[in-house]
Amino acid sequence: MGRIMERTIHGYINTSQGKVAVAESKGGDLDVLFIHGNSTCAGVFKKQFADPLSEIHHFVGLDLPGHGESDDAVNASRTYSRPGLADVCLETVDKLNLRKTVIVGWSLGGHVAIEMLSRSKSIAAILVVGTPPVGDKMADGFRGRPLGGLASKAELTAEEADQFAMEVLGACAEPFVRQAVERTDRRFRPTLLVAAAKGEGANQRSVLGSSDVPVAIINGADDHIINLDYIDSVEYKNLWCGRCFRIPDAAHAPFWQAPEAFNLLLSSFLGHIADS
Template identity: 60%
Template sequence: MPSNCQYIDTSHGTIAVEISEGGGPDVVFIHGNSSCREVFNKQVASPLFADYRLIRCDLPGHGQSSDAPDKLRTYSRPGLADAVLELLDRMKVREAVVVGWSLGGHVAIEMLSRSKIITGVCLIGAPPTGVVMAEGFCGRPLGGLGGKGELTPEEVDRFVAGVIGDTAEPFLRQAVARTDRDFRSMLFAGAARGTGVNQRDVVTATSVPLAMINGADDQIINLDYIDDVRFSSLWQGRCFRVANAGHAPFWQAPDRFNAILSLFLADIAPR
């Protein structure tokens, strides 16, 4: 699938965005904390999505995007949602399905709460939490590394191993090391202040179709908590668990993940 990278200026900084031109409905992929757009390479390469226009960007402070000029404004879940929505507006995207992994899933829920362009959401490893955020996770994510500023090379390796496992490619370590040193600490500080919407309330009220696809062996999120959420528009009425996959099933078990995602897209965004 042909693709190209562009650099688009926004009030949140210059954002690197890559578009795979399939000619069909727009599908926006949002990566997780300290990752980059290339983490979705195995979806872009799949023929199952050849007829969609796949859009993936590096969040501010990540990958080839610039650091945010106003970090306090941008480095939070609602700030990142505003950044992606501004990017899509500048790209003249009028309707899109959003696929969000981990932090990207939380950003997708924030987007859903403030924009009518979202026609479907696929959440991966992103528990929609309410007042008590800790309920959605298994202890401190990555032993606290998810909210730490500058990481040592050893901590970068631990971070990558915790989210991707032993199949990680070098670019994923480079992405963690590149992430703005202020990003992780400011993100978690904002979450501690209660910045953003009550995400559990959003997913229990929206009429937008939601797919939930998690790795069955995810050690970061509380899968039982997610199963207990009363989603108002849960696709096929169930949360999917991909066998033999952890926090990144789209990377660790792409064939099984892609098969589920393609069915979701076919139901809500016919080609």
């Protein structure tokens, strides 16, 4: 996370699975928790924290265990899975005394958000980006092996770390993203893959097909990692506006690559939740 997010308060939360680094804006309406993707950090949301919207709502970003300034897991098999990460995030929500919480999850963070929804009744809404709600066949939600296998590889060379950063955030990725990839606990990626292969966690397609909680789906129209048609085909029980949004001229990280368009949608969704 570093100190790259302006106008925020930085600190740490002690959880049962280690110390978690957090950054908070000073807004006071909804509590909005941002969860980053595999091998990155909360800093990827700095264009949202810099938006005036963060002065209206209370934005919270965290570094997942094994990432950024958070501790590495003591027990990797317990922590580095969708359920383990969801437990850490829910514990953070509780310790920060967040209420009417909206979860914004990107990529892996979106999977964690859906897992949180399946395990807690305290979530007001979720917004997921670059995240296929996978069912029994995880491969259906992706276009080939994610990042050509880098998403599950323990050790990455400097060149592979650069490639990882560019694949997820595009050519406009800043140096801190590559640094975040290199910092990630080497146990994280392979342990996460093993847990997913074992089927640990909820059937995410079923969760979003049965939950009354509002769900917003926003993707980049040019995302080459996930299967956008699959995401559109899922039967959602409470899909915001009744459709999945695709932001033009953006790929896997529209909040970074097209922040103005993304932030407008985020503002509209949060306004909808605040008024409901």
